[in-house]
Amino acid sequence: METPTVFVSIFLFALVLLVFAPIMTWVERKQSALMQDRIGANRASILGFKALGLIHPLADVIKMITKEDTIPTGAHKLLHLVSPFIAVAPAIISFAVIPYGGTYEMWGAHVSLCVADLDYGVLFIFAIGSIATYGSMLAGWAGNNNWGMLGSIRVSAQMISYEVALGISVVGLFMIFGTLRLTEMGLLQQETFRLFGFLEHFGWVAQGTAWIDWITIPMWGLVLQPLPFFMFLTALMAENKRAPFDTPEGESEIVAGYFIEYSGMKFGLYMMGEWIEVVVISALLTAMFLGGWTLPWLPEASIISYMTPLVGENMANVAAMVLAVHVFLIKVIVLIWFQMLIRWSMPRFRYDQVMDLGWKILLPLSLANVVITGLGILIVQEVTR
Amino acid sequence: MRTALFWVFSISAVASALGVVGNLRSPINSALSLVVSMLALAGLYVLLEAQFVGLIQVMVYAGAIVVLFLFVIMLLNLRGSGTRGAELQPIMKAIGSLVVFGSTLWLVRTLAADRAPWPDVDAGFGTTRAMGEALYTDYVLSVQVAGVLLLAGIVAAVVLAKKKVD
Amino acid sequence: MVEAVTENAALRWIPLLPLIAAAISGAWLVFGRRELPRVAVIALACGAPIASFAIAVVQVFALATELPADARFYVDNLYTWISAGDFHAELSFLLDPLSAVMVLVVTGVGSLIHVYSVGYMDDDHRDDRGFQRFFAYLNLFMFSMLMLVLGDNLLVMFVGWEGVGVCSYLLIGFWYLDDYNAKCGQKAFVVNRIGDFGFLLGIFLLFWSFAQAGVPTVEFREMAANVGLLANQTVELPAWLSFLPGYPNWGLVTLACLCLFIGAAGKSAQIPLYVWLPDAMAGPTPVSALIHAATMVTAGVYMVCRMSFAYSLAPGAMATVAWIGALTAFFAATIGLAQTDIKKVLAYSTVSQLGYMFLAAGVAAYSSAIFHVMTHAFFKALLFLAAGSVILGMHHEQDITKMGGLRRRMPVTWAVFLVGVLAISGVPPFSGFFSKDEILLSVNLAHGIPGHEWLWLIGLATAFLTAFYMFRLYYLVFTGESRADRHTQEHIHESGNWILFPLVVLAVLSVIGGFFGLPDAYGELFGVEESNSLHHFLQPVVNAAEHHVDHATEFGLAAITTVVGLAGIALATLLYYWRRDLVPKLVQAIQPLYALVRDRYRIDELYDAAIVRPLAGLSRAVLARIVDQGLIDGVLVNGTANFVRATADGALKYLQTGQAQSYLFAMLLGGALLIAWLVRGA
């Protein structure tokens, strides 16, 4: 990828993300209001325009920035300063490997809608995600506050624990796709398989029976690995420390946990980090399990080839690109909504329940999934050989 | 670009390693220096075409091991040294280790007297695929043994850290 | 020039089935909480030998009918057991006519005795789970015995040899809660060890001499094929043995065969190692019948026959075997005259009959020896089992002076016991007649053995004594008035069907068993060609001497034997049936001699005074005090420990500071020095 397109991409996704984060505050408010059967986020107004409460994010930002930034005595000043940034940065960086579209040719240029199409894309996200732990745990320690310390201990234990399940739960998916590269995963998920193909294979119905060719299923990760989808989602949400996994904050127990000593925009950064991570989680799940930017049963190449006679090759590519981004966004929004649904419908787990879920349920299930997937792959290979 | 990266990474790795040892105030500071050192080393690994190992370095060392260190330090609520007397050992040991230090550098110098330039490696070198294939074919036994070791480690850690001996 | 052999994978199951059964019930004993259900124990324990017997019958039939007479070898090679240099020992089984006869006897009689044991051990409540333990041992014994018999080389045979020894020990001391029984087991084991040591030496000698000749082997067929190479190997005797005949150079084979015979004498209870067998009667009666009458004790005879190729090169060893056998036969028979324990009488008669077998083997009448092994297995197992039935009926009373008049109370036992007694006394046409007659005929014709006429006379005398004391036993037990106390008398009863069925089968075999080896001369009378089928079957594998005698001599000798036997019976009838009052007077007349015989010539006391006590004293005084406690414990064990403690406590401990960093420092210095040394040239 040439340097200019890299910058274009960086600009694009930064814009999207930074726009998303404030909007998320509104989404959260609206969602909770809806679920709790009340009217939410409708007071802020500019000249009487309330715009469904969309002004609220703006008000939030102003409030955050203008608030006094307190630094407690006895705090480790440097760490107290950098911790919020360490917390936010990984979330933003990990978006770099998530593709929100394929590669398109227009007017002689290659446009790839993925900033860094790395060979070890998912691993990169895991690695960067593991750094995020520091942002939270140092925050609690740096503030010289015992509630914060407790929060730090909780957060470090929780995040280390769930990283294990996080990594292992998707091993089965890697085994099936044979790649860690997210763009490749997207392309592979365009393919379909015939649900009843095995009937023909074993000779239980005649070769070339028409209805067998009609009933096809897209090879989405969700279809191939339904259980890991939910395990991965759970582990990611636990990593994100939002309800119901918000024991490190636990305002009823340890006041606000690790960010107890933060105010103003530093506090805002933690909030932002969480919301951005909600988006990243949705994007990652979309790329890995929901076919990424592609439509089911309709490969991108065929869209372009249908449209080329109508509008010319360049414009066909542009149209496909726009379509891809929209498809991706819709899937992401659905998943964001799903996460909000969970966040507002579940009470907080007790701390030991969190640990039990990670070590005693997710980890064994993930390991079992690896073994079962391996067996399945062997069987399929054996049968189709 | 690579040359510059090498210098950036190696200098920060060595400097933060010194920070680990030289920071007498608090083990937390040492741990943070260690993270920086680990991350810089990961960068060096990637420069050496060992992307997979570099990522694992970040995940395992920076993401888990040092977090564990921090976790333990916080759990034991140790702010400051927690040791009695002077933090540093008697000067004799320092002198001794400096002797070793010097002799090791000398060894490296002698060994590196005539080094061939970098050979070309194929595109797959150090990628996840290459490592996975090697690990699960030629070194599958080592992987199994490592798995058993991990299991033993888990059990040992749980038994050791258990509060009550029942 | 090893003969053509035929692979046959079925052989392995003959020994394996009892082993599996033993392993199952043994494992259940060790790990299970309770005894298996009786039905399961019985099915397992009796099923295995019966199945083995079935396989053996099929395979022997195939061996006899499908293969030519000079190539009757079935071999089942499991795997190479030992492979060291040129030496290879296979774990393999061999079925040839010799082992075929033995296998049939072992599995056949063994199966019957297993069935009998079900009835005999049924009321045994002496210890917990005894029933299952008994059958586990018994099956293990079957396995070992079959290993011994089927082994294709001396090593496999030795494994079986030791295995039967162990089982014998375990079963003699089966009721180990009684100290006497445990001691008897130990005695049997120790005496057997002496013999086994000789056997082992013989194996080593044979292997060594074959290796000298360039054929390092212990495998029977290979040894037999190459035995000629050993003819000229001699061994020089030391000066203090100059009284021995043939001094100064003995054939190596002679020495090896003598060593092997020591083993055989131990296992088969020959002079001077016979002392364990009478004491072995402490075990349950089926054990006495199976191990100490029918199978294990004949292993020595089998081994001598199996090694006949070597003995044929060692006339001195043959003569030794013959004379020891004859002397044992006579000696044991005399002891048998005065015993009052029903099982002891039978035990001495077993020793005596085993002497007969060695006598036959010693005069190269191997097929006769095996024939007698077979008939003896039938009638002696019968006698023992019948005695067991009597003992059960008499509530574990074994003293014949307290029996009497059992004929009416136990009619079936009476009948089969009478058959057994007639058979062992050599009354035609019972089986004992033919086998004994054949042995005596062979002895009479064995001109190669020094003093063979005397051997024949001893044999005749033994036949007379045998008939006498067996009928003495019969009359005392079954006729006259009962001498038991009133309570016992009231409860005397015939045994159950589990016991009677094997008895009847064995009785039939005792009657007709002789016709398997009906001498050709008799066969001609009835127009049957080669009626001595056993002899012709065995002839290719044993180097039996061929006799060609005219019929007059043969019938004449048979007549003499018969007359002698009938004379013994007549005398017994006179003394113990018609004129019982004569016996005390007779005993009074020869009181000192009678006492000596009754006390078994005090041989046990002699051994105790001459061997056991000096040895124990030496062990206690020298080996235990000086060598073990002083040298090994004091100097070696404690001395080493003291030395280590002194040096460590004095100096080395100061190296261990407890400071981890000082260790590490030393380690690093060492590493640095090592590196400096490695790169010293650069």
Next chain:
Amino acid sequence: MGDISPFHFQVVAALIFMIGVLGVLTRRNMIVVFMCIELMLNAANLSLLGFSREIGNDQGQILAFMVMVVAAVEVAVGLAIIISLVRNRDTMDIEDVSQLKW
């Protein structure tokens, strides 16, 4: 890689290793000593990877990977030991833990 030779990587590895040694020998705080051991392990890894790249053979990378596995186990067990030590003896000083002698 321009003017950077394999030698450079080895020097960095040696330096970090020796810094680790220095720390292990001189620090009293057990946790810091432990961290220095991790430094030494990482230096060894760097050396391995450097040689691996230098001779174009990926065995060095496998070895480094295994070293990491072992290091992870070591940390888990070692920290558990330290936790129980501190709990029972209330000290972080490595010199206080010297009962294992004559």
